[in-house]
Amino acid sequence: MIEPKIYFIPFSEIDLNDPFFDSLRKDYLDFEQWFTKKSKAPQEKAFVTYNQEKRIEGFMYLKREEMPVGDVEPPINFSGKLLKIGTFKVNGHGTKFAEQFIFIMFSQAIKNNYDKIYVTVYANKQEGLTKRLQLFGFTTYGEKNGETVLIKNLQYDNSQSHYFNYPLIQANRFFLLAIYPQWHTSLFPQSKLKTEKNHKHLDLTSSNSITKIYIAFYPYELKTGDAAIIYRTSEDNKSARYCSVVTSLCIVEEVKYKYDFKDVEALLEYCKGRSVFSDSDIHGFWKKNTLIIIKLLYITNFPKKPTRQNLLENNIINKEPIRCYPISKQHAMWILEQAELPTTHYIQN
Structure with a gap:
C-alpha cells in the first residue's frame, strides 16, 4: 500500500485540468481565473495529495486574511490574526484525508500565531466536510454569496469537548x-x-x-x-x-x-x-x-x-x-x- 503524502507545492505545478477541479469550476465562475493568477505567482502554494493514478484527491489553500473582511455578512473584524482557508476540497472514498488536511491547517495556525480561522462552504453540497469542521470547533458565523461562513476560535473553552477545543488542550496529569x-x-x-x-x-x-x-x-x-x-x-x-x-x-x-x-x-x-x-x-x-x-x-x-x-x-x-x-x-x-x-x-x- 502506497504511503499517503500531502505535498506543499506551487500552483504552477498543479494541473488545473485535473477532473478534481470540475466541481469547483461549476460552483465558482471565476475559479479558473483565480487559479491562473495564483499560478503566475511563484510564492503561491497549496497543499495537495494524489491517488495511485496521480489524480488529485485533496486540495487546500491557506492565506492570511487582512481585516476587516467586508464581503462576509456580518463583516469579520477583530484585533488579532485571521487565517483563511481559501479553497478546501477532499474526495471521499472512505479514508479520512480531510482530517490529515485539518491537522496541517491547525499546525500552520498554531505555528504562525493565528487567533481565528475561517472558511466558506456550501453546507448542503459539502455536508461531510462541514460536519467534520464543526466537530473540530468551527461554528456558523454568517453568510457569503450563498455559502455558510464557519469560524474557529483558537482559545480554549472549558464548556466544550476535547474535539471542539482541538488542537488546544488543558491537562492536570x-x-x-x-x-x-x-x-x-x-x-x-x-x-x-x-x-x-x-x-x-x-x-x-x-x-x-x-x-x-x-x-x-x-x-x-x-x-x-x-x-x-x-x-x-x-x-x-x-x-x-x-x-x-x-x-x-x-x-x-x-x-x-x-x-x-x-x-x-x-x-x-x-x-x-x-x-x-x-x-x-x-x-x-x-x-x-x-x-x-x-x-x-x-x-x-x-x-x-x-x-x-x-x-x-x-x-x-x-x-x-x-x-x-x-x-x-x-x-x-x-x-x-x-x-x-x-x-x-x-x-x-
Missing part, C-alpha cells in the same frame, strides 16, 4: 505512553523518524485520522483529559538509551476496558478506522482479560525528539522499562521545550 516501533509510525505518520525511510503505513485510514486507538494489556492509570506524550521504544538489538525517543503530544479522549464491550465484534466496530491493529490481532487480544483500549486525539509531532538518555540525565524517568509512566507538569513542559514545541500555544492553563 501527564504521562509517557510507550508505543512499540512496529505500530508507532503507522499510527502517527507525522512523527516518523528520519531513520525510517523504508517504512510503509499498515493502514491508510488510521494514519490519516486525528483520532487514534491503541490497545495494551497493562493496568494503566490513564483517564479522559490526561496528556499523553508518545514514547517510541527502540527496535530490538538497538540501545534504548539513544533509540527510544519521545515523538508526539496527544490527549486522552476515552479509556475503555474489555468489560465495556459485549463481545469482540463490538470492539472491532469501536476500533474500525482508528487503529493499526488487524481484525486478527484484535481477536487475539480479546483472549486477554487485562485489555485496555485508549482513544487518543493526536495533537502534534515533535520537531526534535528527546531520547531516553535525555530523560534519564534530567531525572524525569528511572531505569525501569516504560509502559505508561506518570510525570509532573514541570517535566512535561521541559520535554516539550526540548522538543522545540511552542508549548504555550498548545497547552492552556
Whole structure:
C-alpha cells in the first residue's frame, strides 16, 4: 500500500485540468481565473495529495486574511490574526484525508500565531466536510454569496469537548505512553523518524485520522483529559538509551476496558478506522482479560525528539522499562521545550 503524502507545492505545478477541479469550476465562475493568477505567482502554494493514478484527491489553500473582511455578512473584524482557508476540497472514498488536511491547517495556525480561522462552504453540497469542521470547533458565523461562513476560535473553552477545543488542550496529569516501533509510525505518520525511510503505513485510514486507538494489556492509570506524550521504544538489538525517543503530544479522549464491550465484534466496530491493529490481532487480544483500549486525539509531532538518555540525565524517568509512566507538569513542559514545541500555544492553563 502506497504511503499517503500531502505535498506543499506551487500552483504552477498543479494541473488545473485535473477532473478534481470540475466541481469547483461549476460552483465558482471565476475559479479558473483565480487559479491562473495564483499560478503566475511563484510564492503561491497549496497543499495537495494524489491517488495511485496521480489524480488529485485533496486540495487546500491557506492565506492570511487582512481585516476587516467586508464581503462576509456580518463583516469579520477583530484585533488579532485571521487565517483563511481559501479553497478546501477532499474526495471521499472512505479514508479520512480531510482530517490529515485539518491537522496541517491547525499546525500552520498554531505555528504562525493565528487567533481565528475561517472558511466558506456550501453546507448542503459539502455536508461531510462541514460536519467534520464543526466537530473540530468551527461554528456558523454568517453568510457569503450563498455559502455558510464557519469560524474557529483558537482559545480554549472549558464548556466544550476535547474535539471542539482541538488542537488546544488543558491537562492536570501527564504521562509517557510507550508505543512499540512496529505500530508507532503507522499510527502517527507525522512523527516518523528520519531513520525510517523504508517504512510503509499498515493502514491508510488510521494514519490519516486525528483520532487514534491503541490497545495494551497493562493496568494503566490513564483517564479522559490526561496528556499523553508518545514514547517510541527502540527496535530490538538497538540501545534504548539513544533509540527510544519521545515523538508526539496527544490527549486522552476515552479509556475503555474489555468489560465495556459485549463481545469482540463490538470492539472491532469501536476500533474500525482508528487503529493499526488487524481484525486478527484484535481477536487475539480479546483472549486477554487485562485489555485496555485508549482513544487518543493526536495533537502534534515533535520537531526534535528527546531520547531516553535525555530523560534519564534530567531525572524525569528511572531505569525501569516504560509502559505508561506518570510525570509532573514541570517535566512535561521541559520535554516539550526540548522538543522545540511552542508549548504555550498548545497547552492552556
